Amino acid sequence: MKKQDARKIVNLLKEAYPDATCSLDFKTPFQLVVAVMLSAQCTDERVNKTTPELFNRCKTIEDFANIDINELEQIIHPCGFYKNKAKNIKLCAKQVLENFNGKVPHTMKELTSLAGVGRKSANVIMLEVFGIAEGIAVDTHAKRISNLTGLSKEKEPEKIEQDLVKFFPKDTLKDINHLFVWHGRNTCIARHPKCEQCSINKFCKHYLSLTKS
Numbered sequence: 001m002k003k004q005d006a007r008k009i010v011n012l013l014k015e016a017y018p019d020a021t022c023s024l025d026f027k028t029p030f031q032l033v034v035a036v037m038l039s040a041q042c043t044d045e046r047v048n049k050t051t052p053e054l055f056n057r058c059k060t061i062e063d064f065a066n067i068d069i070n071e072l073e074q075i076i077h078p079c080g081f082y083k084n085k086a087k088n089i090k091l092c093a094k095q096v097l098e099n100f101n102g103k104v105p106h107t108m109k110e111l112t113s114l115a116g117v118g119r120k121s122a123n124v125i126m127l128e129v130f131g132i133a134e135g136i137a138v139d140t141h142a143k144r145i146s147n148l149t150g151l152s153k154e155k156e157p158e159k160i161e162q163d164l165v166k167f168f169p170k171d172t173l174k175d176i177n178h179l180f181v182w183h184g185r186n187t188c189i190a191r192h193p194k195c196e197q198c199s200i201n202k203f204c205k206h207y208l209s210l211t212k213s
Helices: 003-016 029-038 044-057 061-066 069-079 082-099 119-130 140-149 157-167 170-186 205-212
Strands: none
Touching (some): 029 044, 029 082, 044 069
C-alpha cells in the first residue's frame, strides 16, 4: 500500500459512510468517559440501552463517585464485566474530582492516568469531547481492517496505531476513527467480510490475494 493512497481510502470510506459519527450516546464529557468504559467487550448498542438509567441516577460526577457500588453494579450488569467496570467508574470519578477539579482532562497523559481509561479510550474522549485527533482509537474493527488491508502487520493496538498514524495524514485522523468502526460493522465484518461490496477492496491485501487465487 502506497502512502499516497491514504487520502483516496479516506475519501472512499467517507462516500460509503457519510453519516459516520460516534455511536455512543452522551451529553457531558464524563458521561462519555463512562460510556467508553462500559463499551469494553460490549456493543455500543447495549451500552446505549444501559446508560439512560445510569445517567438519570448519576447526574453529576459527584453522583458517580458516591453511588453505592452494588447499585452501580446492578445498573451496568448488562454490559458485562460489571464488577470491574463499576469499581473503575467510581474511582475515575473520584480522580477527576480530586486531581482535575471536577473537569475531564484533555491530554493523553492525564486521561490515561484515570482508572479504566487506556489509550484507545483516551483517543475517543479527546476526539469526541475536545475535537483533538492526535491518534487513532484501535478497537477490534480498526485492528481487523488494518491487518486485512495490510496497513499494519502488528497485533498490539498501540503498534497498529503507530503504523496508521504514519500512513494517514494528520488532518484525516478525526475521520478514520469513525470510518473504521462503521466499515467494520457494515462491510469488513469479522466472520463474513463483504469483500465484493467493499469500497476500498482495490487497496486491500486480503481481497487482492483472493482474486489472484
